[in-house]
Amino acid sequence: MASGIRVLHVDDDPQFTDLAAAFLPRHGDDLTVESAHTVEDALARLDAERIDCVVSDHDLTATTGIDFLETVRERYPDLPFILFTSKGSEEVASRAISAGVTDYLQKQRGTEQFELLANRIEHAVERLRSQRTADNRKRRLETLVSNLPGMIYQCRNESGWPMEYVAGETERLVGYTPEELQSGDVEWGADVLHPDERERTWEIVQEAIEDDEPFECTYRVVASDGSIKWMWERGRITERPPSAAELTAVDGETERVLEGFITDITPLKEREAELERSERRFRAIFEDPNVLVGLLAPDGTVRDVNRTALEYVDAEREELIGAAFRETPWWPETSRPDVDEWIERAASGAYVEFESKHPVPGGDSVFVEGMFRPVTDDEGAVTAIVVSARDVTARRERERELRRQHDRLDEFASFISHDFQTPIATARGRLELALETDDEAHIERAIDAVDRIDELRTDLAETLRNGEVVADPEPIAVEEALEYVWATADPGAGASYEVVDPVEIEADPEAFHRLLQNLVRNSIEHGDDDVTVRMGPLEDGFFYEDDGPGVDPSIREELFAPGFSTKPDGTGVGLGMASVRQVVAGHGWEIEVTDASALGGARFEIRDT
Structure with a gap:
């Protein structure tokens, strides 16, 4: 550093x-x-x-x-x-x-x-x-930026207005550097000033010089990228003493030059143009079949509504004109105070965005988003309020579904991160044993764990790509799946497992491996070094049990909640059983913790719903 x-x-x-x-x-x-x-x-x-x-x-x-x-x-x-x-x-x-x-x-x-x-x-x-x-x-x-929102200049008052000094945001204004403008490579009057503006601007400046007054003018320029922008300029003629090199040429007389300030007013011009188009646009919006439009007096009285808005209420236009907007059928009574506030703000000149739930004929409701727009006269007084809105019910439902999918994927990512821990720990432990004992059998077990890590990585990538936590099911032999997971879990030498009867299920193999991995890991963590695990069929599913300490009935409802932990010191965040619950739910199954374990420990029964 x-x-x-x-x-x-x-x-x-x-x-x-x-x-x-x-x-x-x-x-x-x-x-x-x-x-x-x-x-x-x-x-x-x-x-x-x-x-x-x-x-x-x-x-x-x-x-x-x-x-x-x-x-x-x-x-x-x-x-x-x-x-x-x-x-x-x-x-x-x-x-x-x-x-x-x-x-x-x-x-x-x-x-x-x-x-x-x-x-x-x-x-x-x-x-x-x-x-x-x-x-x-x-x-x-x-x-x-706050001190110089434009450029300052000094130039000669002659054709092209060649610049002698330039400073400020010239690149932001017109795309040219101060050096380009000062060197003469780019002349303001010949290369930047819009051709249609040159004669008019020259006349404004020269008239002000004749009257010995400052000048102000607004004109268009052509930026270096070809875009057209609007500038506002204020300046005046002033006298500049000649430099030492100029003394002989001008007999020591001072030279008159223009000095001034130029700033970009394109946004202001665009707003002015927008105001000029507002009346035409209002007519177009008023006839838009996808927009609900109402025209109000500043006090909130309805002056007119379009056909689209009428489709959302059980009323005729004649019944609505002259009524208080807050009391029309568009609004439930609970929304009326908000409507009063929106009208009051718009009547003071503010643009007010809103969203609301509206009752519609038939007893349903829709969600709309819109705006109260003030209409002003030349003096700035509000003469009317335009209310426009769009029905966003379908869009909101899509957004809710996207949020639900995002939550599912976010939860899945947390569980996968948790599930990485077992094979990583196995690989690390076996590699350390290999280094200590030179026994290559430990390397084989480490490779198995690395293969499991790669499978989890692939599953994570596929899930994030297609958005599905559980993929299409296929036939799975439970005994083979348990044997594979048991190897990657790397339990103690005295631990054992068995499948009492052949069990075949329909499931996403990778998701089912995650389920078994977390159940086995739970048995190993809470049991002795010689823990025994057993699986077998149920009439409509399968069971998993061990000879560990079991699950206290008082915590069974919390067991599958993300973050729940049964560790006595309260440390750590339990995600394993929450991952089990996610896989179970993704397959449309249900899981129950019971007291029926023949081994005397925990028993999980998983069935089709």
């Missing part, structure tokens, strides 16, 4: 702070570590020294790391703060995030943890420094 990073490490364990101070600089690029063992000492150092990042434990003497974090945030809102703690729980993580922690890292055994911590520190400081640089640049740019 360009400059050093000063880290304040806060931990009430002096041995651990000494260890961190020794190892962090080995892994960080120019890291300097200061240690503090109390919050009071840490705050004093923050006030007295330049600190780039704070690393703090959670359990501190007489307080917590989160309380310390909240104090730091009050004094130094942007300072990177990493909670580096052995106390890991969902509650601590949630509180830390709410308090504005930059990063959250749990302590591990060994010194490798300091390499990860050093990396997190560098990234946090780098992000802050990059953001500050970007903020400074943005402020400078905003200042320039």
Whole structure:
């Protein structure tokens, strides 16, 4: 990094702070570590020294790391703060995030943890420094834009108006650089000014010069990309002393030049053109069969409605004209206060967007989106209000379906991420054993786990591509599927499984493997090293059971909820059983946890609905 990073490490364990101070600089690029063992000492150092990042434990003497974090945030809102703690729980993580922690890292055994911590520190400081640089640049740019929303110039008052000096946003205005305009490569009057504007603009400027008055003019230009834009210019003739090189040629006389300011008024011109077209457009909108249109007086009285709007109410035009808009059949009584507010705002000159649910003949309802548009006279007074709306009921239903699909895919992605953990752990463990024992059998088991990882990756890609969490079913032999999953789960040597009778089901193979993987993983995690698993047929499905501790009846309803965990220390987020529930639901099955296990443990019965 360009400059050093000063880290304040806060931990009430002096041995651990000494260890961190020794190892962090080995892994960080120019890291300097200061240690503090109390919050009071840490705050004093923050006030007295330049600190780039704070690393703090959670359990501190007489307080917590989160309380310390909240104090730091009050004094130094942007300072990177990493909670580096052995106390890991969902509650601590949630509180830390709410308090504005930059990063959250749990302590591990060994010194490798300091390499990860050093990396997190560098990234946090780098992000802050990059953001500050970007903020400074943005402020400078905003200042320039606010002070010079156009270009200033000095030019000779002759054909082509050759520029002698140009500064400002010339590229934004016309696409040419100041250097191009000053050098004579591009002449404002000959190359930029629209051909149809040259004679008129020349006359305006010369007349002002004769009267010794400033001039103002509006004209079109042709930008470098060929687009037509509108400019507003204000300037005047002024005297410029000649340069040393010009003294002889002009006998020391001053030269008269034009100086002024030019800015882009294309948006203003477009708005003016829009106003001119508004009456014609209103007629076109009024006859549009896809738009509901009403014309109101400023007080909300209905003046007219189009045929499309009449299709949504059980009333004739004659019954509606002259009525208060809020009381017409388009609006339920609960919407009337909103209608009053929209009319009041539009009558004051505001454009008011709205969305609403409307009753329609037959007892159904539709959703519409639209706008209250004020119509003004030359003095700016509102003379009428145009209300236009479109029926968006079908679009909203499509959006809801897309949101539901997105939620399903988001949930699926979380479950797949969780399901990766078992084969990854298996591969890592077997490779470590292979290195220790030189037994190639461990490599074969690791390859099986890697194949499972590749299958999960392929399944994830296919699911995200076609949007289906469960693909088309095909016949599956349960015994073969359990044998495959058992190998990738890599249970203890004393663990065993059996399928009491041949079972064949119709299912998506990859999804069914995920279901079994999570059930087996649950049995291994909650059972002994010699856990036994058994599967067999039911009349309309199949069962899965083990000889573990079983499932407490009080938690069976929560068991399949995302985030539920039965770990005694409350750590971790349970996604495995939620993944089981997703696969079951995707196949149109139902799952039940029962007390009927012949092995004395948990029993899951899965049936067609």
